[in-house]
Amino acid sequence: MIIGLEQYKTKWNIQTDSAIHPGLEAITSALEELGNPHKAGKFVHLAGTNGKGSTATFLSAILQAHEHSVGNFYSPCIENLHDQIQIDGKPVSSDELDLVMKQLSMVTTPLTDFELLTAAAFMIFRNHALDFTIIEAGMGGGLDSTNVIHPEIAIIPSISMDHTNFLGTTIEEIAWHKAGIIKKWKPVVVGKLTHEALEIVQATANDLHAEVIQPQELATVQLKLKGPHQLVNASLALEAARELLGAGFSEQKALQSLSFAHIAYRFEEVFPEVFFDGAHNKASAEALVETIKQLFPNRPIHIVMGVLKGKDYASVLRQLETVSDHFTFVDFDDSRALPAEILFSENSSKRKTILNWYDILPVHDNEEVTIVTGSIYLLTVLRNSTSPFFQCYQS
Template sequence: MIIGLEQYKTKWNIHTDSAIHPGLGAIKAALEELGNPHHVGKFIHLAGTNGKGSTAAFLSAILQAHEHSVGNFYSPCIEDLHDQIQIDGKPISPDELASAMQQLSLVKTPLTDFELLTAAAFVIFQKRAPDFAIIEAGMGGALDSTNVIDPKIAIIPSISIDHTHFLGDTIDKITHHKAGIIKKWKPVIVGELPQEAMDIVQETADRLHAEVIQLNYLTDAPLKLKGAHQQKNASLALEAAKELLGLEFNEEKARHGLSAATLAYRFERVLPGVIFDGAHNKASVDALVATIKATFPGRPIHIVMGIFRDKDYAYILRQLETVSDHFTFIDFDNERALPARKLFDESRSERKTITNLCDILPVYGGKEETIVMGSLYLLAVLRNSGRSFFQHYQS
């Protein structure tokens, strides 16, 4: 469940389905009832396995550095659903979301939770009228509820295996979903994709007369977001900004924007000695391990971990065991959560333990760096928890 959504649904007597139902029929019908707010504005659409949020944050910062107002629709939320919809880097207010939900309460078409939030974002963007609105697909692309827009540009940062229950278990199947955000005559910017994926993207673009712009250089701008993969995401955002701004594009302003960009849970130092990272699939864990090796060479690492059950946890553990021999596995309250015992049994580490959210006071300080990683849901709960982590370390 998305944190905080139930209070709005209860207040405005909105009934939705918390399950995922890929398809555009319901969202299109609901938006039609609302007067099609998604037909107004300059949209940028992102789909991909990893890198969407970071690329969106970089692009937003570049556009703001050029004195443009920018709306962002992120997936999932960071702390609560208000920061899932942002204007110029600031979460919308409860009053603003309440006003949108009041409008949505009049919609007769049944929606899922994510469709409801997608529609709310479009309603808010129509009212606030930012110069640009950057929309991150929730999952996949072709059948994702965000795929009702006609964007100025599409961006696909990466493609790898994830969400196999919905998208399929091969690069071929997954790419056909992601490539669904490409629109006729509109350019698509792509990161380093597997050749099989690149072929499908190119075929889709050719059919739609869309230009494919491939990442062929890396920016050297200093970034707050750490890791070689973030240089790639920043470069994608830079290329997108050049396409969107044309002659208005200014290199100095763009570098300033890139250097200022931040995003929670991307190797985020939340306290001295404590980092949060939302790595939860093969590609993102590979990037996390590379970043740990580059940032803390030879430093003892304590991994605190909790993930969903549909992830390749054996692979994730094998990779993490190359940088750490100390693990704490978390049980957390979510129907998709993988029991900590599964992680414990699979782990080859001799220094391992199981805990839960109420008792999560991992050993901290001294020579170890604590990396709390895995489910973004878990990290959001930890950040919000009354017995947090933070209170322990700040006391």
């Protein structure tokens, strides 16, 4: 269940399926009932395993710096579902979302939770008559409910193993899904893809007469978002902005806006030397490890971790064990959470423990850096104002 969605469903008696059902038939039918709000405006579509949220945030910042109004649809949420739908960097208000949900309650086409929220986002973006709307695919690409749009440009930051129960068990299969967002005659900007993934993307683009753009990585920009992978994401956003704005593009405005862009849970320092990072698969864990090595090459690291079921937690652990021998595994309030004892038994460290989220208290160690990672849902629980973890730091 998407956090916060139940209150709207209950109020307006909206019946949806919490399961995932890839495909476009239901969302297309529902949007037709609503007057096809997804056909209004200029869209950018992002799909990929990691880097979508950061790239979307960078691009939004650049476009706003050029005095354009911008909508963003992120997946998943950070604090609650309101921050998944943003206008010029600000989450949609509960009043506005409530009004749209009232309209959605009259739709007769059965939808999933994510399809319902996708439809709500399109309606809100149409109501604001935005200059640009940046849409992040929820899972995969071609069969994701967001893939009803015809974007000006597509962006695929990365492709690696994730959601294998839906997308396939090989890079080629997963790449096929991601490449499904490419549209005829419209360019696609890609990050550092493996040879196998790039071949699939290139073949799809060739069939659609779409240009594949591989930008050079930025080297001189100082970013608030830390880690070498963020320079790659920033370069993708910069190239996409050039394509979108044409002669109206200003390098100076773009670079300045990149230096201020921020997104929660991307190696975010929530308290001094306590960082939140939502690394939940092998590729994002690799990026996190590189960031730790870059920023804290000689410091002891304490990893606090909890993940959802179905994730490749063993690969994540193998990566994190290269920079830390101190682990705390967390049980947290989510029916999809993987029991902490499984992480504990899989971990090779001799210094490890299991705690419930409400028992986690910070260790004030002048030497140790704490990295809280894994599921974004864990990070959200800990960030809640009632969490002892945060209360202890704030006191």
